[in-house]
Every structure is written in structure tokens, then in C-alpha cells.
Amino acid sequence: MQKHPKVAVIGGGSWATAxxxxxxxxxxxxxxxxxxxxxxxxxxxxxxxPNYLSSVEFDITKLRLTQDINEAVAYADYVIFAIxxxxxxxxxxxxxxxxxxxxxxxxxxGIVPETFLIVGEHFHKMFHIPYENIGVITGPCxxxxxxxxxxxYLTIACGDTKKxxxxxxxxxxxxxxTKTSDDIIGTEYAAMLKNIYAIAAGIAHGLGYGDNFQSxxxxxxxxxMKKFIKKVHRMKRNINNSAYLGDLLVTGYSVFSRNRMFGNxxxxxxxxxxxxxxxxxVAEGYYAVKSAYKLNQEYKxxxxxxxxxxxxxxxxxxxxxxxxxxxxxxx
Numbered sequence: 123m124q125k126h127p128k129v130a131v132i133g134g135g136s137w138a139t140a141x142x143x144x145x146x147x148x149x150x151x152x153x154x155x156x157x158x159x160x161x162x163x164x165x166x167x168x169x170x171x172p173n174y175l176s177s178v179e180f181d182i183t184k185l186r187l188t189q190d191i192n193e194a195v196a197y198a199d200y201v202i203f204a205i206x207x208x209x210x211x212x213x214x215x216x217x218x219x220x221x222x223x224x225x226x227x228x229x230x231x232g233i234v235p236e237t238f239l240i241v242g243e244h245f246h247k248m249f250h251i252p253y254e255n256i257g258v259i260t261g262p263c264x265x266x267x268x269x270x271x272x273x274x275y276l277t278i279a280c281g282d283t284k285k286x287x288x289x290x291x292x293x294x295x296x297x298x299x300t301k302t303s304d305d306i307i308g309t310e311y312a313a314m315l316k317n318i319y320a321i322a323a324g325i326a327h328g329l330g331y332g333d334n335f336q337s338x339x340x341x342x343x344x345x346x347m348k349k350f351i352k353k354v355h356r357m358k359r360n361i362n363n364s365a366y367l368g369d370l371l372v373t374g375y376s377v378f379s380r381n382r383m384f385g386n387x388x389x390x391x392x393x394x395x396x397x398x399x400x401x402x403x404v405a406e407g408y409y410a411v412k413s414a415y416k417l418n419q420e421y422k423x424x425x426x427x428x429x430x431x432x433x434x435x436x437x438x439x440x441x442x443x444x445x446x447x448x449x450x451x452x453x
Contacts, residue, residue, distance in 0.1 A: 127225070129292065130198035132191065132213070134158055135404075136174040137229055138204035140265035143175075146184045147295045153186040155194035157213075162187045175269040192219045200225045200289065202259065206404040207232030207241065221249050225285055227257040227278075231313040232406040233413035240310045253281035257289060258306055260313045262368035263298075264378040271297045277365035279303040279310070303365060307355035312347060312366045315428075317407030318414060319343035320373040321385035322427050325434065325441055328389020335449070339427070340374050342452045346425050350414070353421040381407040388434060389441055412436055426451040 126149055131142050134156035145152050156162055164172040165187060169179045188194050195201055196219045205213060207230050228241035237244050242256045257280035267274055276293055278300055280286035290300035303309055323339055347370065348361040361367060373379045384405035387397035394408070415432040418425055430448040433439040 126292070127199035127288065128153070128197055129200045129202065130155065130194040131202050131204060132194060133204035133229075134161055134171070134174070135204065135206070136265040138202075139171045139175045139178060140263075140268035141202055141204055141229055141259070141293070142180070142185070143178050143268060144293045144295060144298055146181060148292050149184070151184050151186060153188065153194040153197040155188055155191050157189065159189050162189060175265060178269050191216050195219050195221070195224065198224065200227060200285075200292075202227045202229055203241065204229040206230070206406060206409075207234050208404065208409045210234055210241065210244070211236045221245070221251060223255075224251075225255050225257065226251055227259055227280075227289055228310065229259040230406075231260070231317055232410050233314055233417075235409055235413060238413050238417060240307070240314060242306055242310050253306065254285070256281060256306065257286055258310045258313070259289070259293070260309050260365050260369060262364055262372040264372060264376055266378045268298070273297050273299070275364055275368070276300045277303050277309060277363075279306040279365070281306055301364075303363075305355075305357060305359050305365075308351050308357065308359050309365045311351050311354055312369060314406070314410045315347050315350060315414060316343075316370040316373045317381040317405070318411045318428055318431055319347070319370060320379050320381035321388070321405070321407040321411065321435075322431050323374040324379075324382035324385020324387075325389040325431070326385075326445060327382070328386040328391075329442055329445055330389075331445070336375075338452050340371060343374070343427055344370055346423075346427055349423040350418065350421070350425060350428075353423045354417075381405045384408065385431075394435055407431075408435060 130153035131138050132155045170176050201224050226245050230241045234244045245251045260277050263274040278286045278290040286302040290302050294300045344367050411431050414428050430444050434441050434444050
């Protein structure tokens with residue numbers, strides 16, 4: 123393989139834009155697939171993504187912009203998927219080129235609803251990609267702070283340590299520090315679960331609970347996450363590392379967290395539909411909670427926070443009374 127692998131970014135949202143920004147620091151060229159033709163035209167004309175992180179200015183000579191996912195995948199050695207999990211299957215249906223011999227990295231924080239699998243497992247089972255060719259890019263890291271060039275940390279997990287280190291090197295920069303992990307399953311489940319807990323934190327805030335209760339929610343959430351992930355994939359891991367606890371905290375507390383914002387609306391009395399219409403970005407946790415709840419019918423981990431969020435979002439239970447009951451189960 124050449125000195126630097128060719129990389130393609132799949133997605134046009136804020137996280138895809140942030141990843142493209144990071145890659146352009148270290149690469150002379152990347153392929154970037156977006157569904158939105160007008161966004162591509164705007165980028166070519168004005169050097170900004172008009173819809174997400176519009177403050178980020180790109181060197182257009184470094185971008186191979188395309189509305190054809192096959193063109194982007196065919197170009198690349200490493201393909202980074204950064205689209206909402208709910209839309210992944212629809213995008214993959216467009217593929218006519220093979221994913222064989224491609225290194226797939228998921229920057230998606232959710233479960234594929236059609237298969238109830240995290241993204242890495244989905245590519246492994248549905249496309250027969252070996253785990254040594256699958257990786258995960260996880261936080262704690264908000265796209266908005268990447269745009270502002272505030273110091274941020276990323277964890278890169280892959281079944282093949284060399285490929286994790288290669289991707290970590292491609293994303294690292296003056297304001298981006300990277301580390302690698304071999305816990306590809308655990309880090310991806312953590313990235314999915316933390317969005318559910320951020321919705322819970324948002325609901326609590328919307329209901330009028332204060333900082334004292336928020337701290338209880340978060341401390342219970344990390345223990346609940348540990349139990350869930352241990353049931354799914356048992357291996358030695360430190361749940362207090364940044365990829366788990368750090369990502370949970372930033373998503374649960376940050377003003378940039380769309381999942382917390384979504385939960386806050388629910389706590390204030392918005393319906394799910396009205397909250398989604400109000401937001402311009404997808405709250406991954408909404409889809410994740412259904413998948414996690416269904417998965418846990420098999421694993422049977424103790425997950426009172428997930429159960430409460432599921433009851434509110436999918437069973438139409440009253441948020442106030444549901445959280446009143448939840449407070450009795452936390453410690």
C-alpha cells in the first residue's frame with residue numbers, strides 16, 4: 123500500500139464534515155460522498171458545507187466531492203461511514219462496487235434498525251467483512267468543537283492494531299489527540315448507549331431536575347453501560363476510559379449534544395414527532411433506545427434508565443411519572 127492510504131468519507135452531516143476537516147490536515151486528497159447535490163455545489167463555490175459546521179473552510183483542491191457513493195468507495199482504501207444508523211441500509215443498497223479488500227471505519231453512533239446490529243457487526247455479518255478490516259472512530263468529541271479547533275480526543279478501535287494506528291495518525295492534529303483500542307465491540311456499543319443516557323439527562327433537565335440528580339443519572343448510567351456491554355461482549359476493559367465514561371459525560375452534559383436537546387424537549391412536554399421536527403439533526407439515541415431495549419430482552423442486563431427512556435419514547439408513558447419511578451431505582 124502507498125505511504126498514505128486513500129480515504130473516503132460517506133455522509134454530509136456535522137460529524138462527516140468534522141472528519142473531513144481532520145483528514146484534510148494530513149492528506150492531499152480525500153473522497154467525500156454527499157447525497158445533497160446543492161451542498162456539493164455550495165462547497166465547490168464557497169468552500170463551506172452550507173448545512174453543517176458552516177464556519178469550516180475547506181481547501182477544495184483536496185476534495186473529490188461526489189454524489190455517487192460507488193465513486194467514493196471505488197476510490198478509497200479506507201472508507202469512513204458517518205451517516206445516521208437509521209439511513210445506513212438505504213445508502214448501502216446503492217452500492218454496486220465491492221467492499222472486499224476495503225477497510226471500513228464506522229463513525230456512526232447507533233444500531234442498524236433493520237438488523238439490530240451495531241455497524242461493525244452489520245458489515246461483518248451482512249457483507250462478510252473480517253473484523254480485522256473493521257474499525258470504530260469514537261469520542262469524546264463533538265463536531266462543533268472540532269470546527270472551533272478546541273482540544274479534543276478520539277479513540278480508534280480496530281481488530282487490526284496496525285490499521286487502528288494508521289487511522290489514528292490520519293486524524294491526529296494540533297487540536298486532535300488520538301489513541302487506539304482493541305475493544306471494537308465495546309467502544310461501538312458505548313457510543314450507541316451514551317446517546318440514550320444523554321436523552322435521559324435531557325428529559326431530567328426538561329422536567330426540572332437539577333445538577334444533583336444529573337450527577338446521579340450519569341453515575342448510574344456508566345454502571346448500567348458496563349453491565350450491558352459486559353453481557354454483549356465480555357473482555358477486559360476499563361469503563362472509566364475516555365471512550366466510555368468520557369464520551370458519556372460530554373454527550374450527557376454538553377450544550378452541543380443533540381440527544382440531550384431532544385430529551386430536554388421531551389421533558390418539557392414535546393411529542394416525539396414535534397421534537398424531531400424542531401431539530402435540524404438526527405438524535406441517534408431515539409433509534410438506539412428501541413434497539414437496545416429489544417436486544418436486552420435476550421441479554422437481560424439490569425437497565426432501568428434504558429427501560430424508562432423506552433417507555434416514554436415508544437410506549438407513550440408520561441415522562442414525569444416515569445422518572446419519579448426511576449428515581450427510586452437509582453443510587
